Amino acid sequence: SLSPISNFSPPETLARGRTMPPPRPPPVLMEELLEEVFFRLPPDEPAWLVRASAACKPWRRILADRGFRRRYREFHRTPPVLGFFEKGGARLVPIYSHFPAQADHPDWHVMDCRHGRALFADIGKSYLIVLDPMTGHQRRVPSPSNNLIGFTAAVLCTAQGCDHHGCQDGHFLVAVVRPKKFEEITSGWLYSSETDLWTEFASVNHPNANYFSNMDAPSVLVGDALYFNIDGVIECQLGTLRLSTFEKPIDGNGTVMMAEDGGLGYAAVVDVTDLTLWSREAGPEGAMGWTKLRVIDLKALLPDGALFITTQYGISRSPRSLMISGIAEGTQVIFVSTWVGSYMADLKSGRARMVSRPGRKVFPYMNFYLPAAAMEAASTGQGQ
Numbered sequence: 001s002l003s004p005i006s007n008f009s010p011p012e013t014l015a016r017g018r019t020m021p022p023p024r025p026p027p028v029l030m031e032e033l034l035e036e037v038f039f040r041l042p043p044d045e046p047a048w049l050v051r052a053s054a055a056c057k058p059w060r061r062i063l064a065d066r067g068f069r070r071r072y073r074e075f076h077r078t079p080p081v082l083g084f085f086e087k088g089g090a091r092l093v094p095i096y097s098h099f100p101a102q103a104d105h106p107d108w109h110v111m112d113c114r115h116g117r118a119l120f121a122d123i124g125k126s127y128l129i130v131l132d133p134m135t136g137h138q139r140r141v142p143s144p145s146n147n148l149i150g151f152t153a154a155v156l157c158t159a160q161g162c163d164h165h166g167c168q169d170g171h172f173l174v175a176v177v178r179p180k181k182f183e184e185i186t187s188g189w190l191y192s193s194e195t196d197l198w199t200e201f202a203s204v205n206h207p208n209a210n211y212f213s214n215m216d217a218p219s220v221l222v223g224d225a226l227y228f229n230i231d232g233v234i235e236c237q238l239g240t241l242r243l244s245t246f247e248k249p250i251d252g253n254g255t256v257m258m259a260e261d262g263g264l265g266y267a268a269v270v271d272v273t274d275l276t277l278w279s280r281e282a283g284p285e286g287a288m289g290w291t292k293l294r295v296i297d298l299k300a301l302l303p304d305g306a307l308f309i310t311t312q313y314g315i316s317r318s319p320r321s322l323m324i325s326g327i328a329e330g331t332q333v334i335f336v337s338t339w340v341g342s343y344m345a346d347l348k349s350g351r352a353r354m355v356s357r358p359g360r361k362v363f364p365y366m367n368f369y370l371p372a373a374a375m376e377a378a379s380t381g382q383g384q
Contacts, residue, residue: 038063046096050371072368083364084355084363085110087360089109090104090106107122109121109122109123117130117155118133118363119131127143128153130172130174130193132168144198150215152176158172165368176188177243184208185206201241202243204244205245206234225237232246248290254267259280269323275297276295301350302338303352307339322338324336325362326361
C-alpha cells in the first residue's frame with residue numbers, strides 16, 4: 001500500500017487534473033473605516049502619512065481628497081510644528097523627515113511666521129515677501145516707507161472666523177511697527193493683500209525705544225490685537241488701528257506668548273533655570289496687570305546634559321545663557337537655547353528634544369503636512 005506521503009499530490013495536480021482556485025484576496029476595508037484609521041495618524045509624525053500615501057493608489061486617493069484633508073485638520077485642530085526659520089536666514093529647518101526640500105534665499109531675513117505663511121524682508125530691497133513654505137508660492141508686498149529701518153513685522157490671515165487650518169493661499173494682512181528713537185514715538189502700518197494698500201496706525205509715545213535692537217521682535221496674536229515685545233509691549237489693535245504700550249512683567253530677556261486661557265501671556269527664564277509664565281489679567285478694580293501663573297524647573301524639563309557642558313579642562317560651564325528663543329503660537333511648545341543647543345519643549349507633555357544649534361532666535365512654522373496634497377499643491381502653485 002502507498003504511504004500517506006507517496007500518495008500526496010500538490011494542489012495543482014489534484015484528482016481529475018483540476019487546479020485549486022487562487023486564494024481569495026483579503027476583504028477590502030470600507031473607505032470610511034480607512035479614514036478613521038488615517039485620522040488617528042499623528043500630525044507631528046508626517047512620515048506615517050507619507051508611508052500610507054505610498055502604499056497603494058486607493059490610499060493615496062483618500063489622503064489627497066479635499067474632504068479628507070479638511071476633516072483631518074478638524075479632527076486634530078491644532079497644527080504641529082513642522083520646522084522653524086532661524087534669525088538672519090530664510091531656509092526652513094525641518095524638525096521631521098520626509099518634509100519637502102526648501103530653497104534658500106541668502107538675501108532674505110525672516111520676520112514672522114503665522115497661519116501657514118512666513119514673512120521676510122529682502123535686504124536692500126523696498127519690499128517684503130510672504131511665502132507659503134509648503135508650495136514655495138510667494139508674493140511681494142511693497143514697503144510702507146522709503147526709509148524703513150529697524151522695524152519689526154507680522155503676517156496673519158485676514159478671513160473673519162477662519163480656523164487657519166489651510167488658508168495660506170487666501171488673503172492676508174501684514175503689520176509693520178517701527179520705533180523712532182529721536183522722536184520717542186512708535187509708528188505702524190497695516191497692509192491688506194485684498195486691497196494692495198497700506199493704512200497707517202496712530203502713533204504712540206514710546207520713550208527710550210531702541211530700534212536697532214528690535215528688528216524681527218517676536219509677536220503674538222490674541223483676539224483682534226497683535227502684541228510685539230519692543231522695549232515693553234506694543235499693542236496693535238487691528239480693528240481700530242490704534243497703538244498702545246505697557247510694561248513687561250520683568251526686565252531682561254523674555255517673550256510674549258498666548259496664555260493657556262487664550263489671553264496675553266509672557267515667558268522668561270528667571271533665576272538661571274526657572275521658566276516663569278505670566279498672564280495679563282484684570283485686577284479687583286478692573287486695572288490690567290501681570291499675574292504670575294507658574295514656574296517650571298528647566299533642569300527637570302530638558303534632557304540630562306542640556307544645561308551644563310564640560311570643557312576640555314573638566315570644568316562644568318553654567319547655564320547662565322539660557323533664553324527662550326521661540327514660541328509656537330497657540331500651543332504650549334517653546335524653544336529654549338542652552339550652551340549645548342536649542343531644544344523644543346512641550347510644556348503640556350513634558351517632552352523635549354534638541355532641534356538646532358544654540359543661540360539663535362527661531363520662528364516656528366506650524367501646518368498640517370499631508371504628502372499627496374502637498375505634491376498636488378506644489379505642482380499647481382496653490383496652497384492646501
